[in-house]
Structure formats: C-alpha cells, structure tokens
Amino acid sequence: MKKSSIILDGAFKNNSTFILLLGLCPVLATTSGVSSALGMGLAMLAVIIVSNIVVSLIRKIIPNEIRIPVMIVIIATIVTVVEMLMKAYLPDLAANLGVYLSIIVVNCIIFARAESFALKNGVLDSFLDAIGTGLGFILSVLLLALAREVVGTGAIDFKSFISGESLYLLRIFPQQYAISIFVENSGAFIMLGLLVALISYLVPKIGGMKEKAAKAKAQKMLKPTLETEAK
Amino acid sequence: MAKKPINKFLLLPLFLGTVCLLSAGLIAGVNSFTEPVINQMVIDRQNAGYYKVLGIESADLPVDKEISQALASDGVTSKKEFKSGDALIGYVYDVTVTGYGGPIKFQVGFKDNNFSGFNIITHGETTTYGGVVIPQVDGRIKGQSASSDVLGLINGTDNLTAGKSETGNALVAGITACAEDYLAEVA
Numbered sequence: 001m002k003k004s005s006i007i008l009d010g011a012f013k014n015n016s017t018f019i020l021l022l023g024l025c026p027v028l029a030t031t032s033g034v035s036s037a038l039g040m041g042l043a044m045l046a047v048i049i050v051s052n053i054v055v056s057l058i059r060k061i062i063p064n065e066i067r068i069p070v071m072i073v074i075i076a077t078i079v080t081v082v083e084m085l086m087k088a089y090l091p092d093l094a095a096n097l098g099v100y101l102s103i104i105v106v107n108c109i110i111f112a113r114a115e116s117f118a119l120k121n122g123v124l125d126s127f128l129d130a131i132g133t134g135l136g137f138i139l140s141v142l143l144l145a146l147a148r149e150v151v152g153t154g155a156i157d158f159k160s161f162i163s164g165e166s167l168y169l170l171r172i173f174p175q176q177y178a179i180s181i182f183v184e185n186s187g188a189f190i191m192l193g194l195l196v197a198l199i200s201y202l203v204p205k206i207g208g209m210k211e212k213a214a215k216a217k218a219q220k221m222l223k224p225t226l227e228t229e230a231k
Numbered sequence: 232m233a234k235k236p237i238n239k240f241l242l243l244p245l246f247l248g249t250v251c252l253l254s255a256g257l258i259a260g261v262n263s264f265t266e267p268v269i270n271q272m273v274i275d276r277q278n279a280g281y282y283k284v285l286g287i288e289s290a291d292l293p294v295d296k297e298i299s300q301a302l303a304s305d306g307v308t309s310k311k312e313f314k315s316g317d318a319l320i321g322y323v324y325d326v327t328v329t330g331y332g333g334p335i336k337f338q339v340g341f342k343d344n345n346f347s348g349f350n351i352i353t354h355g356e357t358t359t360y361g362g363v364v365i366p367q368v369d370g371r372i373k374g375q376s377a378s379s380d381v382l383g384l385i386n387g388t389d390n391l392t393a394g395k396s397e398t399g400n401a402l403v404a405g406i407t408a409c410a411e412d413y414l415a416e417v418a
C-alpha cells in the first residue's frame with residue numbers, strides 16, 4: 001500500500017465523520033465555534049498519533065485475549081496526559097472543550113484505528129494512518145464549525161487559543177440574517193445532516209468522474225497496442 | 232500442554248498490571264509538573280478576583296478575618312476585609328460548595344451594604360452551565376442589597392438556576408450564608 005494513500009484514505013475516502021459517521025458526540029458538541037473545533041481536532045490528532053504509535057510498537061507482545069483492555073489503558077493514559085497539559089498551558093481552551101476532552105477516551109475513531117490498523121501494521125504506517133485520520137477529523141470539524149458559525153452568527157470569530165480572547169471578527173453578512181439555531185445543539189444535528197447529504201451526493205459523482213478518466217486513459221494506452229497487433 | 236493455561240493465567244494479569252503501572256507512572260510524572268502550574272493559575276485568578284468583585288483597582292493588604300464554624304460548614308474558606316487607609320472598602324468571601332459536577336470555587340464581594348460582585352474560580356459543571364450560566368450570577372446580584380432574597384435575585388424573570396438543581400441550591404446557600412455574615416459584621 002502506498003504511503004500517500006494511507007494518509008488520503010484516512011482523511012477522505014474513510015473520513016471518520018462524514019463517511020463512517022464515527023465519534024459524532026464531540027463533533028456535534030464542540031463545533032459551535034471554529035476555535036473550539038480546531039482545539040478539539042488538534043487534541044484528537046495528538047491522541048490518535050501517540051496511541052497508534054504505542055499500540056503498533058507493542059503489537060507483537062500484546063496477548064490477543066487482553067488487547068482491548070490494554071488499548072483502553074493506553075488511550076486513557078494519553079488522553080489524561082493531554083488533558084493535564086491543556087489544563088496547565090491552554091486553560092481557556094480546556095474549559096471551552098469541557099468534558100468532551102475527557103471523553104476522547106471512549107472515542108471510537110481512536111479505538112477503531114488502534115484495533116483495525118495499528119495492531120496489524122508497522123510504526124511508520126500506523127503513524128501515517130493516524131495523521132490521515134486525524135487530519136480528516138480536523139477538516140471535518142472545521143467544515144462543520146465554519147458552516148455553523150457562519151450561518152448561525154453571520155461571522156467568523158477568530159479567538160486566541162491561550163487567552164480565549166477574540167482576535168478578529170470577520171463579518172460575512174449582517175447578524176440580523178443569521179439563523180441562530182445553528183449555533184445551538186439542535187442546529188449541529190441539522191448542519192451535520194446537510195453536510196453528510198451533500199458529501200454523499202458529491203462523492204459518487206467524483207468517483208464516477210475518476211472512473212471515466214481512468215477508463216479513457218486505459219483506452220488511450222490500449223489503442224497503440226491494438227494497432228501494433230493488427231499490423 | 233498442561234503448563235499453558237497456568238502461564239496464561241499469570242501472564243495476562245501480569246501484562247495488564249505492567250501496562251497499568253507504566254501508565255500510572257507516566258500520569259504521575261506529568262501531574263508532578265502540571266499540578267503546580269494549575270494551582271498557581273487558580274491562586275492568580277483568586278487574587279485578581281478580590282479586586283474584580285469589589286470593583287477596585289488597588290487597596291491595602293487585605294486582613295484575614297476569622298470565620299465561624301457555621302460559616303465554614305456552609306463552604307466559606309476565607310473572609311477578607313479590604314481597607315484603603317482607615318476607610319473600609321468591603322469584604323470578599325472565598326467559598327467552595329459542592330455542585331452536581333463536584334466542587335465549585337467562587338468569590339462573593341460586599342460593600343456599602345450591597346453585593347459588589349461574584350466571581351467563579353473553578354467548577355466541574357458542564358461547559359454551558361459552568362461557563363455561561365453561573366457567571367451570569369455576577370450581573371444579577373451586583374449592586375443589589377445584601378439583605379435581598381438571593382434566589383429571587385439570581386433567578387430574575389428567566390429562572391436562571393430555578394432553585395431546584397443541586398448546583399443552583401448550593402450556590403444560593405453559599406451566597407446567602409456570606410450575605411448574612413456580612414450584614415452581621417457591619418451591623
């Protein structure tokens with residue numbers, strides 16, 4: 001398997017949020033603003049990279065019967081460490097993410113990658129898979145947060161990770177036209193549904209276009225061969 | 232063949248125990264350097280909060296007042312008197328009550344027989360309740376008479392805490408205890 005396709009598969013083809021619909025609880029809860037979504041995404045990326053590397057490193061010595069509790073302990077440890085570091089050095093972001101930071105422990109995306117990939121592959125491949133899956137998660141939460149914030153407030157509020165203060169407010173359209181339900185929890189479900197529908201509509205089309213292009217390319221390559229054979 | 236089950240019987244808990252031990256060591260190691268940073272942050276927030284709840288820029292060094300057993304049982308951990316020269320500015324109480332999500336540390340200030348402010352230091356509530364709802368208490372009580380009904384002040388017209396939840400009740404009880412003590416102090 002190509003190294004680049006490991007990353008691309010995790011990020012797009014098997015996107016955990018929009019394609020596999022995994023780990024949606026924190027996705028829905030932390031995407032009311034772009035800053036908190038990015039914070040959640042980076043925390044997830046850090047946890048999934050370390051967990052995939054550790055699980056891959058010890059995959060040959062983990063007894064099969066206790067692989068699940070071992071992976072749970074490893075993931076819980078990494079999440080606890082990330083949480084403690086965030087509380088100490090990024091307190092506003094940690095407060096903003098609240099309990100959703102702690103529940104990364106039971107996030108099925110991380111567990112799924114550890115169980116289905118890191119346990120069966122080498123360290124480098126597992127690292128690349130974590131990068132792909134993590135980047136896919138970040139892109140998904142950013143897309144959802146951006147859509148919710150823009151439609152719900154009519155603006156994008158760029159906040160500092162360290163102090164939580166607003167750095168720059170980019171107004172897209174007047175606030176009076178904003179649909180505030182989209183920054184509420186119920187709006188998260190509606191926007192996620194809309195984006196999943198849009199992506200489900202677009203993905204087969206893009207796939208079809210790629211297939212057509214591949215067929216045309218194959219035919220082009222086949223034509224001179226057939227001509228030579230005919231001669 | 233007979234040895235295998237015995238080996239596994241020992242190996243599995245030993246392996247899991249080792250993983251747990253290593254994890255605990257790592258968490259303890261990280262905690263040893265993050266805990267002082269977190270504690271210092273709470274102290275800094277608390278120190279800044281004294282001035283914030285009194286609405287002042289500076290004062291003489293505050294005097295720690297003795298707190299009664301009854302006040303301590305209501306969650307009050309310290310009571311500070313702020314003066315500028317001989318003139319009394321006000322009092323700030325540090326309170327820790329138990330909400331639904333664990334301890335809630337807050338400060339409540341009084342001056343001129345009125346509430347002068349409320350400041351939340353730490354909480355274990357949800358992001359919205361602890362980060363958005365509880366901080367609104369400041370706006371509800373600030374400038375109101377210290378003898379007012381605290382629950383009525385906080386609830387206003389939109390039932391902010393409703394007075395029915397564990398967290399809301401704990402906050403109201405803590406603030407009321409401070410108000411009663413302040414009124415007795417200045418009487």
